[in-house]
Amino acid sequence: MSNEHQSVSIEAKHVTKIYGGRAAVDQVTLQVNKGEFVSLLGPSGCGKTTLLRMLGGLEQPDDGIILLGGQDVTGVPAYGRNSNMIFQQLALFPHMDVFNNIAYGLKVKKTPKAEIKRQVHEMLELVQLGEYSRRAVSQLSGGQAQRVAIARALINKPEVLLLDEPLSALDMQLRLDMQRELKRIQREFGGTFIFVTHDQSEAMNMSDRIGVMRAGRLLQYATPDEIYERPADSFVAKFIGDTNLLDVSVVEPDSNGIRVSILGNSLLAGSNEEPASFRPGAKHSLSIRYEYIRLGEDAAHCANQLQGRVIESVYGGASIRYVIETLDHLRIQASVPHQRGGRRYSPGESVQLGFDPDDALLLEDSGTGAAS
Numbered sequence: 001m002s003n004e005h006q007s008v009s010i011e012a013k014h015v016t017k018i019y020g021g022r023a024a025v026d027q028v029t030l031q032v033n034k035g036e037f038v039s040l041l042g043p044s045g046c047g048k049t050t051l052l053r054m055l056g057g058l059e060q061p062d063d064g065i066i067l068l069g070g071q072d073v074t075g076v077p078a079y080g081r082n083s084n085m086i087f088q089q090l091a092l093f094p095h096m097d098v099f100n101n102i103a104y105g106l107k108v109k110k111t112p113k114a115e116i117k118r119q120v121h122e123m124l125e126l127v128q129l130g131e132y133s134r135r136a137v138s139q140l141s142g143g144q145a146q147r148v149a150i151a152r153a154l155i156n157k158p159e160v161l162l163l164d165e166p167l168s169a170l171d172m173q174l175r176l177d178m179q180r181e182l183k184r185i186q187r188e189f190g191g192t193f194i195f196v197t198h199d200q201s202e203a204m205n206m207s208d209r210i211g212v213m214r215a216g217r218l219l220q221y222a223t224p225d226e227i228y229e230r231p232a233d234s235f236v237a238k239f240i241g242d243t244n245l246l247d248v249s250v251v252e253p254d255s256n257g258i259r260v261s262i263l264g265n266s267l268l269a270g271s272n273e274e275p276a277s278f279r280p281g282a283k284h285s286l287s288i289r290y291e292y293i294r295l296g297e298d299a300a301h302c303a304n305q306l307q308g309r310v311i312e313s314v315y316g317g318a319s320i321r322y323v324i325e326t327l328d329h330l331r332i333q334a335s336v337p338h339q340r341g342g343r344r345y346s347p348g349e350s351v352q353l354g355f356d357p358d359d360a361l362l363l364e365d366s367g368t369g370a371a372s
C-alpha cells in the first residue's frame with residue numbers, strides 16, 4: 001500500500017452511473033479519510049443514494065473506480081467488501097432480541113460463543129444499551145432501534161459505515177439527540193462514516209466534510225465552514241444557509257476587488273478566484289449572507305451602501321430578519337443580532353444598508369431553482 005493511501009479509507013474516481021440514458025451520478029471523484037465523518041448533501045434525486053450504494057457495492061458504476069482501504073473494489077459486490085450500510089428502514093430481525101440482532105454478523109462468521117458475548121457487550125456499551133440485551137426489538141423506541149442497527153453494523157468492524165438518511169423517520173427532538181449520539185459513537189469507535197442527508201443543518205452539525213451534489217455532480221467537497229463561507233457557486237450558496245443572490249454584471253477588476261453593477265448601482269465584490277479572471281460584461285451572482293448586511297450607523301463604514309425602506313421585520317429572539325427594498329426595487333434580506341432594548345426598524349422606515357467586498361462573493365450562476 002502506498003503512503004498516499006494510508007490515511008484514505010474510501011475513494012471514488014470519476015464514478016458514473018447511468019439510468020435510462022441519464023447520469024444519476026456524473027464523474028464523481030472524492031476521497032474520505034480514515035476516521036472522517038462525511039455527509040453527502042443535496043436535493044431529492046441528485047444522486048446521493050446512488051453514489052452511496054456504489055461505495056457500498058450494492059450498485060456497480062458504469063464508469064470509474066472505487067478504492068476501499070487502497071484496494072480496487074470496483075465490481076466487488078457488497079458482501080465481498082469490508083463496508084456496511086444502514087438505511088432509513090432499519091430491517092432489524094423482528095423475531096430476535098437485541099443481543100441476537102447485534103450478534104448476527106459474528107454468528108455468520110462462526111465466531112466462538114464467548115467472543116461473541118464479549119463483543120456484543122462491548123457494542124451494547126458503545127451505544128449505551130447495556131440494560132436492553134434481552135429486550136425484543138419490537139419493544140424498543142425509535143432511538144433505541146437506531147442504536148441497535150448501529151451496533152449491529154459496527155460489530156464486524158467495517159472499514160466504512162454507510163448511512164442512508166437513517167434519522168429521517170425520527171421526530172425532530174429525537175433526531176437532534178441521535179445526531180449527537182451518532183457523532184459520539186463515531187468518535188469513540190474511531191470509524192469512517194458516510195452519511196446521506198438532504199437536511200443541510202444535519203450535515204453542518206455532524207460532518208468533518210460535506211459533499212454537495214446536484215444533478216449527479218459533486219459541486220463542492222469541503223469542510224462546513226468552507227462551504228458556508230466560500231461556496232463554489234450560487235447553488236451551493238443558496239442551498240446552505242440564507243443568502244441574497246443578486247444578478248450583477250462585471251465592470252472591471254479593481255485593486256480592492258471586482259467592480260460590478262446592478263440596476264445602475266456600482267458595487268465592489270470579493271471572490272474565491274483571482275479578480276483578473278472576471279471579464280468585463282460577464283454576468284454573475286453576487287452572494288451576500290443575510291447576517292453580513294449592516295444597517296443604519298453600522299452601514300456607514302461599509303464600502304458598499306444602498307438606501308432602502310423596510311418592507312418586513314420578523315422577530316427571531318436573538319436576531320431580527322428584515323426584508324428591505326432599495327430605491328431601485330432590489331429586495332435584500334438582513335439578519336441583525338438583537339439585544340433587549342436594541343434598535344429596531346419598523347415597516348415603512350427608511351434605512352441605509354451596507355456590506356463589505358469580503359462579505360459579497362461573486363459566484364458562477366448555476367441556477368438556484370429546486371431542480372435536482
Ligand SMILES: Nc1ncnc2c1ncn2[C@@H]1O[C@H](COP(=O)(O)OP(=O)(O)OP(=O)(O)O)[C@@H](O)[C@H]1O
Binds near residue numbers: 024043044046048198
Ligand atoms: N434503480 C434505478 N433505476 C432507474 N433510475 C434510478 C434508480 N435509482 C435511482 N434512479 C434515478 O437516479 C436519480 C438519482 O437518484 P438517487 O436515489 O440517487 O437520488 P437521491 O439524491 O438519493 O434522492 P432522494 O433524496 O430523493 O433519495 C434519480 O433521478 C432517480 O430517479
